[in-house]
Every structure is written in C-alpha cells, then in structure tokens.
Amino acid sequence: MNNIYLMRSLMFVPAHNTKLLESAVKRNADVLLLDIEDSVPYTKKQKSRDNIKEFAKRTDLNGKLLFPRVNDRESGELLKDIYQLTIEGISGFMYPKATKGEDIYFFGKLLETIEYEKGLPIGTFKIIPLIETAGAVINIREICCSCTRVIAVAFGCEDYVTDLQGKHDPEGQSIMMARNLISIGARSCGVLPIDTVHIKVHDLEDLERNLILSKKLGFEGMLVLNPKELPLVHQYYSPTEEELVWAKEMLRLSEEAQQEGKGVAVKDNKFIGPPMVKMAWNILRKQELIELRGVIQ
Template identity: 60%
Template sequence: MSDYLMRSLLFVPAHNQRLMDSAIKAEADVLLFDIEDSVQPVENKQKARDLAVKMISEGAFKDKVIFPRINDRESGQLLKDVTQLTIDGITGFMYPKAKKGEDIYFFDKLLETIEYEKGIPVGTFKIIPLIETASAVLNAQDICNASSRVVAIAYGSEDFIADLEGQHDLEHESLFVPRNMIAMAARACKVIPIDTVQVRVKDLEDLEQNLILSKKLGYEGMLCLNPIELSLVHRYFSPSEQDVYEAKEILRLDKEARENNQGVAIMNGKFVGPPFVLKANKILKKHQKITSKKNG
C-alpha cells in the first residue's frame, strides 16, 4: 500500500492567481497545478510556471502535496516545465497523454538527468501517468511498471472518449470497462488507482453515484475540478467509524485465535481468513494517514 494519501486530487489552473490563492485553503489531499489543458493560450504556460514557483518558494503551499500536470513530450513545453518545476515543495508530476510504458520511461530518464544536473537525489520526483487514450488503457499495466517513480495512475475520461470516438452517456456505461481495467492494472502493480473527474461539476447527486461505483471498482481517489466536491469524495474514500471498529475487531479476534491455537477466527458468522486480516490492516493504515493529516 502506498504511503501517499490520495483521496482527492484537485486541478488548479496555475496561471490564475485567484484560483491559486483559493487552493491554499483547499482540503484536497493533492493539488494538481495545471500547466496543460486549462492553461490557454500557450503564452500563459510560462505565467503558470512562474506563478507556481513563486508561490511555492514563498511557502504558500508548505503543507501541501503538489503534483503539477505538465505538458506531454510532443508539446514543446515539457523541458521548460520540468526544468523550472523540479524544486523543493513539488512531490512529483502528473504526466498527460501517456500511451505506453515507453513514454513514462522517457519521462523518468528526463527527470533523472535533471536531478543529476541540480544535485537532487535521483528518484526524488514521483510520477502519476494520466490514462487518456484507448492505447493507454490497453497498456495501463505496462505504464505502471515503466518506472519505480509511478505512485498512482489516473483516468482521464473525456480525452479517452474523444479518442475512442464514443459517447459519454448519462449512465457512464461507456466508461465502465476502462475504469475497471485501469483499477485492475494499478492494483496489480501496487500503485494507487485514481478515478476520472466528475464532468457535471456541481451535480453532487451524480457525483455520489459515481463514487459508489468507483469504490466498488477498487479506486482509492478521484480527480476533482471544484472544491465543493471534496467533502463527498473524502467521505467515500475514507474508512467510516464502523469500518475502523470492525477492522480492529478482526485483528483482535485473529490474534486471539492464533494465540489459542484455534485456527481461523469467526466474526458475525463469517470466517476471518487472511483476506479479511489484510483488508483490516489496510483500513487501519489509511485511517492513521487521515488522522495524521488532520492532526498535522
């Protein structure tokens, strides 16, 4: 299980001073300073880099986990992005439009070169690939395994639907298979699966339906476009009081059974086998991360 808490990843257009200021108070687990799609025209990308560096250097985001979404390798902006943004206060980068593992391997080596040049320990900056094409979905496991820097992968549904030439229906049926495949690829590679954005931004009822499905599919967090989503997102991706109580009880009964040579413990008429114990440990570890963040 990753050491990162990534229930919510909030996009913040990095050229927009007002939105950057408001992000200081946002309760998102991760801030995605956007240098890519939301920063237009292209002249604004340098403004976004400069503003991000200035505010981070001044300590505005000292307690935040920051992953700028940079531009892809074909944009002509990537080298500028990483040269300027490989600084203290940046945890890593969201890499867009990764189509195969080779893209992430290339980006890993670019980061390695810059770390060497700047005297930064190699491997400092982590990567979250953004899965946005049909090719990327089919290559998701390869993308996860392309670099030890990869800590999560995230689904970008709108670019995917455009690439697929499909339709984003109201029931989200067209997204079900790729969402499932991305979550499985992430879990198979022991990285965090992050679900796609809520397109109907202020429709909290639809967001809740998406969160219910997202959790069933194994996702651990969600990309967010608006701070109003954060409370609901955190509720669904955080263990409830009942979850924590049951996890502690499972571990207690398991320990008691082993100490008394009773074999497998029983709780509420169910055998407490190894999968239950594993899940209980994960729940308590996540609860501890959330508690530490609140107390921090």
C-alpha cells in the same frame, strides 16, 4: 510504498490564474494538480511555471501535495516544465497522454538526469500518469509497472471517450470497462488508482452515485474540478466508523486465532483469514494518514 500517500482528492488548478491558486490554498484537497497543460494558453505557459515556483515556497499549504500537470512529450514545453519545477515543495508530476510504458520510462529517466545534474537524491520526484486514450487503457499494467516513480495513475474520461469515438451516457456505460481495467491494472502493480473527474460539477447527487460505484471498483481517490465536490469525495474515500470498528475487531480476532495456532479460523461467527487481515490493515493505515493531515492542518 504507495500506501504512505493520501490521495482521496486531486484538484486541478490552472497555474496561470493567481486568484485560483490563492483560493486553492484554503481548500482541503489532498493533492493540488497545478496545471500547465490543457487549461493554460500557450502564451501563459511561462507565467504558470513562475507562479508554481512561488507557490511551492508557501508555508500555509497544510500538508497538501503539489503535482504540476506538465505538457506532453510532443509539445516542446516538457523539458522547460520539469527543469524549472524540479524544486523543493514539488512532490512530483502528472504526466498527460501516456500511451505505453516507454513514455513513462522516458519521463522517469529525464527526471533522473535532472536530479543528478541538480545534486538531488535520485527518485525524489514521483509520477502520476494520466490515462486518456484507448491505447493507454490497453497498456495500463505496462504503464503502471514501467517506473518505480509511479505512485498513482489517473483516468481522464473526456479524452478517452473522444479517442474511443464513443459517447457519454448517463449510466457511464461507455467508461465502465476503462474504469475497471485501470483500477485492476494499478492495483496489480501496487499503484493507487484515481478515478476520473465528475463532469457534472453542480450535480452532487450524481457525484454521490459515482463515488459509491468508484469505491466498489477499488479506486483510491478522484480527480476534482470544483472545490464544492471535496466534502463528498473525502467522505466516500475515507473509512467509515463501521469499517474502522470492523478492522480493529478483525485484527483482534486474528491475533486470537494465531495464539491458538490457526492461520484461518471462524471466531464470533466471523471468518478470519489473510485477505481480511490485509484489508483491515489497509483501512487503519488510511485512517492514520487522514489523522496526520488533520494534525498538520
């Protein structure tokens, strides 16, 4: 079940930079994406792995999930990444440049082989594919449904726009279709959709506009580049007081309707039906996860 994961914010941290790793411990991100890929020079790849091995032992992470972003299948570094980092403290891996379902199937089988060899329960390590190409957007549902390890899927807009040979625009029109398809494809497979980074990291007003749209599109969380974005990101991907009141009221009215033998009803001028009840449960479940994070912290 993917609704057991709290993924409002997934913050990138270059794993070769010990100063940034230390700083990340103090931040409130739900997930730390410990990067071994794009932000790490080739000569620092092994240093990044070594840093992550030590980082995963820390006892002050306060419930943060650790997902290293590994190198891609063609890099020659992937096997070293996952063989060394399939360790306690690591929840799974972000897999970059996924283009079709068989990429993720292959990666899942690779993890299964390593788990078997190390005597770990099969399925221990989860996968977050990163959607960065036009082909990946077209194949989004195939990617999401290719392996039961996939718990979320994230959008990488910079590589996508480059592959598309498109152009960023202030209104975000060039990425709107991709955002829609990724959210729809992910939800259709029971996978959490994670929105792209906000590239104007110092423009918090623009971030807020994007978050309002992102939530309307059905995204569960967002990739984060700068810690200053975290308060707004958490605000918009957390249930509001109004939503919590609505959810509790909806469940109360649903229970009354069931006692009256009605599956669908209008009570207190509110339409009560299965979709509303399901939405109410989703809101309250997310609030439970947020409160659990608070207890851990």
